[in-house]
Amino acid sequence: MKNTLGELNHPARILLGPGPSSMDPRVYRAMLAPMLGHLDPDFLRIMDDTQVLLRRLFDTENHLTFPVSATGSAGIETAMANSLEPGDTAVIAQAGFFSARMADMAARTGAEVIEAKSEPGFPVDPQQVREAARGKKVKLLGLVHGETSTGVAHDLDAYRQVADELGALLVVDAVATCGGMPLRVDAQRLDICFTATQKCLSAPPGLAPFTAGPRAEEVFRARKSRVTSWFFDLTYIMNYWGGERTYHHTAPISMVYALREALRLVDEEGLETRWERHRRCHAALVAGMEAMGLSLLAAPEHRMWTVTAVKVPPGIEDAKVRRRLMEEFNIEIAGGLGPLKGKIWRIGLMGYSCSEANVLLLLAALERTLAEGGFKLSAGAGVAAANKALSHSPALLSR
Amino acid sequence: MKNTLGELNHPARILLGPGPSSMDPRVYRAMLAPMLGHLDPDFLRIMDDTQVLLRRLFDTENHLTFPVSATGSAGIETAMANSLEPGDTAVIAQAGFFSARMADMAARTGAEVIEAKSEPGFPVDPQQVREAARGKKVKLLGLVHGETSTGVAHDLDAYRQVADELGALLVVDAVATCGGMPLRVDAQRLDICFTATQKCLSAPPGLAPFTAGPRAEEVFRARKSRVTSWFFDLTYIMNYWGGERTYHHTAPISMVYALREALRLVDEEGLETRWERHRRCHAALVAGMEAMGLSLLAAPEHRMWTVTAVKVPPGIEDAKVRRRLMEEFNIEIAGGLGPLKGKIWRIGLMGYSCSEANVLLLLAALERTLAEGGFKLSAGAGVAAANKALSHSPALLSR
Numbered sequence: 001m002k003n004t005l006g007e008l009n010h011p012a013r014i015l016l017g018p019g020p021s022s023m024d025p026r027v028y029r030a031m032l033a034p035m036l037g038h039l040d041p042d043f044l045r046i047m048d049d050t051q052v053l054l055r056r057l058f059d060t061e062n063h064l065t066f067p068v069s070a071t072g073s074a075g076i077e078t079a080m081a082n083s084l085e086p087g088d089t090a091v092i093a094q095a096g097f098f099s100a101r102m103a104d105m106a107a108r109t110g111a112e113v114i115e116a117k118s119e120p121g122f123p124v125d126p127q128q129v130r131e132a133a134r135g136k137k138v139k140l141l142g143l144v145h146g147e148t149s150t151g152v153a154h155d156l157d158a159y160r161q162v163a164d165e166l167g168a169l170l171v172v173d174a175v176a177t178c179g180g181m182p183l184r185v186d187a188q189r190l191d192i193c194f195t196a197t198q199k200c201l202s203a204p205p206g207l208a209p210f211t212a213g214p215r216a217e218e219v220f221r222a223r224k225s226r227v228t229s230w231f232f233d234l235t236y237i238m239n240y241w242g243g244e245r246t247y248h249h250t251a252p253i254s255m256v257y258a259l260r261e262a263l264r265l266v267d268e269e270g271l272e273t274r275w276e277r278h279r280r281c282h283a284a285l286v287a288g289m290e291a292m293g294l295s296l297l298a299a300p301e302h303r304m305w306t307v308t309a310v311k312v313p314p315g316i317e318d319a320k321v322r323r324r325l326m327e328e329f330n331i332e333i334a335g336g337l338g339p340l341k342g343k344i345w346r347i348g349l350m351g352y353s354c355s356e357a358n359v360l361l362l363l364a365a366l367e368r369t370l371a372e373g374g375f376k377l378s379a380g381a382g383v384a385a386a387n388k389a390l391s392h393s394p395a396l397l398s399r
Numbered sequence: 400m401k402n403t404l405g406e407l408n409h410p411a412r413i414l415l416g417p418g419p420s421s422m423d424p425r426v427y428r429a430m431l432a433p434m435l436g437h438l439d440p441d442f443l444r445i446m447d448d449t450q451v452l453l454r455r456l457f458d459t460e461n462h463l464t465f466p467v468s469a470t471g472s473a474g475i476e477t478a479m480a481n482s483l484e485p486g487d488t489a490v491i492a493q494a495g496f497f498s499a500r501m502a503d504m505a506a507r508t509g510a511e512v513i514e515a516k517s518e519p520g521f522p523v524d525p526q527q528v529r530e531a532a533r534g535k536k537v538k539l540l541g542l543v544h545g546e547t548s549t550g551v552a553h554d555l556d557a558y559r560q561v562a563d564e565l566g567a568l569l570v571v572d573a574v575a576t577c578g579g580m581p582l583r584v585d586a587q588r589l590d591i592c593f594t595a596t597q598k599c600l601s602a603p604p605g606l607a608p609f610t611a612g613p614r615a616e617e618v619f620r621a622r623k624s625r626v627t628s629w630f631f632d633l634t635y636i637m638n639y640w641g642g643e644r645t646y647h648h649t650a651p652i653s654m655v656y657a658l659r660e661a662l663r664l665v666d667e668e669g670l671e672t673r674w675e676r677h678r679r680c681h682a683a684l685v686a687g688m689e690a691m692g693l694s695l696l697a698a699p700e701h702r703m704w705t706v707t708a709v710k711v712p713p714g715i716e717d718a719k720v721r722r723r724l725m726e727e728f729n730i731e732i733a734g735g736l737g738p739l740k741g742k743i744w745r746i747g748l749m750g751y752s753c754s755e756a757n758v759l760l761l762l763a764a765l766e767r768t769l770a771e772g773g774f775k776l777s778a779g780a781g782v783a784a785a786n787k788a789l790s791h792s793p794a795l796l797s798r
Contacts, residue, residue, distance in 0.1 A: 020435075038604070252605030
């Protein structure tokens, strides 16, 4: 007898990992908008709206601004596959898992890839990139704005300067930062920048908002070889998302609905107010963690606001704590990747998940879980410190 | 003053183009299931369910059965990019737009691509492929089961025989047929087969269900070079969808919910009942069209059941008719692509859109639209013929 499966029935988690983040009820609702054909005039208007809102998000006038029809990693691949070809040289600043992925994708284009690596928990020093690139004709300098694998942020302006010195395109992976930390594509002259829907935008995973400026477009046009991936070949995609709306592939319609709504909510809140919300929740989380006796992987000046890496204290079992948080409190946080597995927790406060209430709940839940695990801490200290930090830093606008 | 955008507000269309098709309310509802992390035990169970249901859909035991995290074209690219590398030879049977796309993707791998083309409206004769491949060591024979650009279906068994003679992998694009026309991956020995969610499965676009058998897996493992696309590299993807659940990229969670629900509905209806529903609605549509004096592009023995190509009669303006159908009746049908632009209409009866009611409504609406455009027809003849066809062919199971 064939087993039959029932309808979905799982709990509503509080998503405090490095993505996906929890979603606003309005974003869920947007996915219920009736399905449309991908060339329906009503859908074309929705695409137009989405592009207008994406330009506001990235703070750019770039014509080439649209969501790649796949998850965040597809944004990295679109950037690498369209910019690089055999004979080119790229420098990738490697501060963790996701910049290693960028280097992997760059290498698959046939380009030579120079890597400048940092120790886990540290950003790559721009000077190191300068030295690694010395004497080379570098076409592209790639980096990850905020490394979700370590909680480390890079200084984009310092990297813009290095890229200028090298005469290279600056490619910025803003998957975990865009919408949660200051980033202005035009003012900071980022040639290519992309993000993902399920992080600070709090839409479902499935799209990678992408923008490229005139210098990048020129590089795409000057290619000698075809892009090896048809799916990610911007030459064609832009006929669909650009003026002509020529059919390329069927857009993931419901995901575009959700993204449009999520961007509408970013617009409603205002970019700067949203950045500030992420900054102050992060500050409260850090104050609470430190008051509980936990220490952070990254130094204060290198920390992302949106994903925080906390060291697992000695004697405490990483996976057990995460399992307890999920089973008892319905909270998801993440462990470390690769060499940091078992050594850190990664806590995301992104988009809709980034709220004072979630900071306080997590600290309270973590306190109980750690105390049960035998970790010595001063009861209530974490929540008290977070509350103090929040009251010293009133929100620009209450949500 | 910055313009602000409102919530989505567009009509619910009746989607009778070549996809996306209309969706069952239960599939909409599934997308409202709470967002989960991509490594959450509850999500891993949902992935397991989805794989079980996909194996039933494809009628296969293949271990390597999962949804590629992007739209249908990504299924073609995953097949080509993983199977082929420089030095290989592929033969692609080209009967229209989507098989041309397959040939394009095959060529981007660096493989030599031999094309065997048919005239528009005709399938490719297997004999033609045999001759084109003569004297070549062919690694892969690719074809599109049902060409949505022309409404033409290929005989898979005849192609299996050619592939056997050539010692080649048989790769079948079943984007517009899987779930709507007979297709059994194991019994028909299709080495690689893929489809898309927004056609006969009636889930939103955004995933490409994919399956590959042992011979294909062997080819993937024996590659000398890396797959040029990281995103579509099965080596890594299968660690996530296979037993280990190692993180590759974040799955499009809400889309997986929708696909699981859509597959659950396929399972509830039963594959054969579902195929039969598509056959009889197609037959009724054809009877109605012919009774109205319209003629079809493809000969009866070559027609797909799921997408029907009808010739635009002389004196009638293609785009005007489609616009009227949309504006007056809220019905979407499609025009022709490439050389067939302006010459045919493409009518999809797929998944949830494939119902007796939709056949009758379309015929009635088309009759009025064509009559207003000056086309001579016998009033009521289309609907009468369709009703007669339907009553001569009772449903196996009423919906």
